[in-house]
Amino acid sequence: MIDLPFSNVDELTAGLDEHAYLADRGLATAIYLSLSLGKPLLLEGEAGVGKTEVAKVLSTLLYRRLIRLQCYEGIDASQALYEWNYSRQLIAVRAMDAADAEKHVQDLFSPEFLVERPLLSAIRAGAGAVLLVDELDRADDEFEAFLLEILSEFAVTIPEVGRVVAETPPAVIVTSNRTRELHDALKRRCLYHWIDHPDLDREVAIVRVRAPHVSEALARDVAGAVERLRALDLAKVPGVAETIDWANALAFLGADRLDRAMAADTLGAVVKDHEDQALVAPHLAEVVGEDG
Amino acid sequence: MASGPVPPLVALGRDLRGRGLPVGTGRILTFVQGVAALGLTDRASLYWAGRTTLVANQADLETFDDAFDEWYRSLREEGEPELSLEFNLPPDPEDFEFGDEPAADAATGVQTAAGWQRADEDEEPAEGEESSLRLVASATEILRTKSFAYLTDEERHRVAKLIRELTIQVPIERTRRTRAASKGSALDVRRTLRRSLRTQGEPFDRAWRRRRTRTRPLVLILDVSGSMAPYSRALLQFGYAAMAAGRRVEVFCFGTRLTRVTRVLRTKDPDRAMHEIGRIVSDWEGGTRIGESLKSLLDGWSQRAALRGAVVVLCSDGLERGDPELLRTQMARLRRLAYRVVWANPLKGSPRYEPLARGMAAALPSVDVFLSGHNLESLEALAQALAP
Numbered sequence: 001m002i003d004l005p006f007s008n009v010d011e012l013t014a015g016l017d018e019h020a021y022l023a024d025r026g027l028a029t030a031i032y033l034s035l036s037l038g039k040p041l042l043l044e045g046e047a048g049v050g051k052t053e054v055a056k057v058l059s060t061l062l063y064r065r066l067i068r069l070q071c072y073e074g075i076d077a078s079q080a081l082y083e084w085n086y087s088r089q090l091i092a093v094r095a096m097d098a099a100d101a102e103k104h105v106q107d108l109f110s111p112e113f114l115v116e117r118p119l120l121s122a123i124r125a126g127a128g129a130v131l132l133v134d135e136l137d138r139a140d141d142e143f144e145a146f147l148l149e150i151l152s153e154f155a156v157t158i159p160e161v162g163r164v165v166a167e168t169p170p171a172v173i174v175t176s177n178r179t180r181e182l183h184d185a186l187k188r189r190c191l192y193h194w195i196d197h198p199d200l201d202r203e204v205a206i207v208r209v210r211a212p213h214v215s216e217a218l219a220r221d222v223a224g225a226v227e228r229l230r231a232l233d234l235a236k237v238p239g240v241a242e243t244i245d246w247a248n249a250l251a252f253l254g255a256d257r258l259d260r261a262m263a264a265d266t267l268g269a270v271v272k273d274h275e276d277q278a279l280v281a282p283h284l285a286e287v288v289g290e291d292g
Numbered sequence: 293m294a295s296g297p298v299p300p301l302v303a304l305g306r307d308l309r310g311r312g313l314p315v316g317t318g319r320i321l322t323f324v325q326g327v328a329a330l331g332l333t334d335r336a337s338l339y340w341a342g343r344t345t346l347v348a349n350q351a352d353l354e355t356f357d358d359a360f361d362e363w364y365r366s367l368r369e370e371g372e373p374e375l376s377l378e379f380n381l382p383p384d385p386e387d388f389e390f391g392d393e394p395a396a397d398a399a400t401g402v403q404t405a406a407g408w409q410r411a412d413e414d415e416e417p418a419e420g421e422e423s424s425l426r427l428v429a430s431a432t433e434i435l436r437t438k439s440f441a442y443l444t445d446e447e448r449h450r451v452a453k454l455i456r457e458l459t460i461q462v463p464i465e466r467t468r469r470t471r472a473a474s475k476g477s478a479l480d481v482r483r484t485l486r487r488s489l490r491t492q493g494e495p496f497d498r499a500w501r502r503r504r505t506r507t508r509p510l511v512l513i514l515d516v517s518g519s520m521a522p523y524s525r526a527l528l529q530f531g532y533a534a535m536a537a538g539r540r541v542e543v544f545c546f547g548t549r550l551t552r553v554t555r556v557l558r559t560k561d562p563d564r565a566m567h568e569i570g571r572i573v574s575d576w577e578g579g580t581r582i583g584e585s586l587k588s589l590l591d592g593w594s595q596r597a598a599l600r601g602a603v604v605v606l607c608s609d610g611l612e613r614g615d616p617e618l619l620r621t622q623m624a625r626l627r628r629l630a631y632r633v634v635w636a637n638p639l640k641g642s643p644r645y646e647p648l649a650r651g652m653a654a655a656l657p658s659v660d661v662f663l664s665g666h667n668l669e670s671l672e673a674l675a676q677a678l679a680p
Contacts (some may be wrong), residue, residue: 009330013293029330029340036329037322044350074468086481093485093493105489140467164548180598187348188318191326194350235591 004035005062020209021050022058022202030193031058040151040172042187045195048239055132058171065125067170068132069118072140077146081156082120085113109160118145119150120164125156127168137176141183148186198240200227206240207247214247221258221289222247226270228287233277246270263288297333298324304363305346311359313352319345335364390635420540438521439641439666445667448525451668455460456531463631463678464505465601476502508603508631509540510678513589516569517547517580523638523665527607528565530671531557542598545569582608582651583618590625603678607665610638612651619651624657634677636665 007010013028023031031054034041043051056076059066069080087106096104116124122131133147150156154166174190176182198206200223207219214222226243249269255262263284271277280287305320305363323345332339339360347356368384442450472480481500483543491497514524528543534542543554550572556568605624612619627633635655641664656662661677 003577008332026340026343029337030344033326033341033344037325039322072468076469076471084482085484090481090485090488090495091492095486111602140469184314184348188316190348191322191344192348194353215446230472243520 048241473502476500610652641666
């Protein structure tokens with residue numbers, strides 16, 4: 001088992017609190033289990049509920065390096081694991097002395113020509129790193145299969161260099177926005193946690209922690225309004241990130257409380273879809289809590 | 293051997309499996325290890341340890357909650373004082389007695405495919421007599437134009453087979469991935485470098501890469517309310533054919549509400565799949581709420597990526613019981629996401645049909661291809677409409 005600076009879920013929760021991340025019991029348990037069992041943690045949830053943030057705060061909490069692999073459509077092994085620095089190799093080849101060619105070719109594949117990508121960095125760093133595989137659902141099936149292989153072995157063979165193995169695997173957080181279903185094999189390897197929108201009190205606390213200059217009253221107004229927005233059946237439901245943005249925007253404009261006029265002016269900070277805005281407009285009074 | 297607290301923990305896993313969740317031995321083992329790692333057995337710890345390790349899908353959370361409640365209650369009732377934490381974890385998962393394991397999805401899939409193959413071969417006319425072949429051909433001719441609603445069971449099987457034989461061509465799209473090609477738009481530095489070694493480092497012979505292509509996903513949205521069932525069944529066969537051809541296929545069924553049935557399609561053979569869908573979809577005889585169902589597909593499922601750039605085939609009679617305005621806006625949304633929207637309406641098979649039903653009229657502006665889909669002939673037309 002890995003050495004952890006906390007010995008139970010409550011201590012972990014307290015540690016996360018200190019670093020301005022307020023996790024509920026479920027999330028804290030999931031993180032604790034992931035770290036102590038050495039299994040990757042797959043986090044799913046609506047956009048903006050703080051999935052990525054988990055990895056960031058963990059790296060500070062554990063004094064580990066955060067290695068982030070942002071997935072996107074078309075990502076492949078050479079962008080995720082390693083690649084040779086071809087341009088540099090090309091120049092080196094040009095500068096070579098033809099007489100001693102055999103020896104030079106060896107040099108061409110020495111570590112100085114190797115470009116390390118996130119996964120290789122994470123394997124090398126081992127227990128010194130938190131690996132964040134962000135938005136895995138954006139990558140395609142082939143990449144998922146490839147990642148599964150890496151996550152089960154934490155070892156890679158580079159033909160020209162040799163085998164690189166992590167003695168202790170890094171902590172791994174995988175996030176997905178669920179734009180597509182991830183493969184069962186990958187899920188089987190991971191612990192799973194669905195992050196829900198926080199309840200009102202927790203959301204107020206999160207805003208206060210993340211945006212300390214926002215007053216308690218304003219934070220409560222904003223969190224309440226966002227909670228009512230979420231009940232409105234929008235196509236793009238605002239996440240916690242939007243709540244914080246909105247509170248920040250309002251505080252920047254000098255508001256101490258949220259009223260209808262203020263909300264109308266700053267709605268773009270929280271509702272970011274044209275049709276949703278049209279849907280919210282007639283309900284704005286209710287949303288900000290000015291009934292009647 | 294495992295004793296003490298382990299059996300109750302395993303029982304929860306097995307109960308979940310009985311409720312249809314994919315809970316294998318590995319997950320149960322992780323659960324037991326998780327509880328041991330937490331070192332606590334209060335309700336919340338057990339709950340979160342179980343939820344984190346045994347469930348891997350948001351849609352399954354509700355089932356888990358129910359199962360957990362029951363399990364926890366029975367645990368208390370049996371008078372088991374407190375779960376002690378003396379775990380004697382066997383070092384090797386093999387030592388665990390979990391009983392029979394359900395076959396992995398993949399294995400079943402393979403078996404089913406193989407089963408199909410065999411069935412097809414068996415059904416092939418054994419004697420290659422010309423007369424019997426011609427008989428088959430003319431019978432096929434009749435079957436082609438006979439409406440799915442009037443098929444006998446025997447004919448239904450034959451038609452199903454013919455549908456599966458339809459070559460399904462789905463339009464392709466270019467992906468962001470590249471592959472090596474003799475000509476292309478991007479220089480392949482890696483291969484160029486390799487080749488340059490032959491010419492003393494002079495990059496004389498250049499290599500190229502080109503963007504890869506793949507087929508677009510096919511999404512079937514089938515109306516299973518009352519009269520639509522025979523047609524939906526046929527389209528489901530169509531989905532099978534597409535899946536067998538290696539396409540990405542998603543299938544949703546709706547009557548009054550939407551249900552995703554893709555999983556069923558992956559693991560069972562066609563007839564059993566239809567049967568299974570009947571079990572899952574509770575509102576076979578209900579009314580049709582196309583607009584609402586589409587809405588829940590478009591926002592609830594987060595399946596937007598599956599819809600994005602997809603070929604969407606919707607099979608319904610368009611007799612909307614809900615608000616046609618909702619249907620109009622949802623169809624417009626669908627159109628913006630999808631590559632092509634095909635609406636198969638069996639009523640169109642009647643020569644006198646005109647799309648006057650309010651629902652159908654509202655949907656039509658967002659439909660690329662409107663066809664009947666009531667018999668084999670029209671499914672052939674559908675296959676053609678799908679082709680690039």
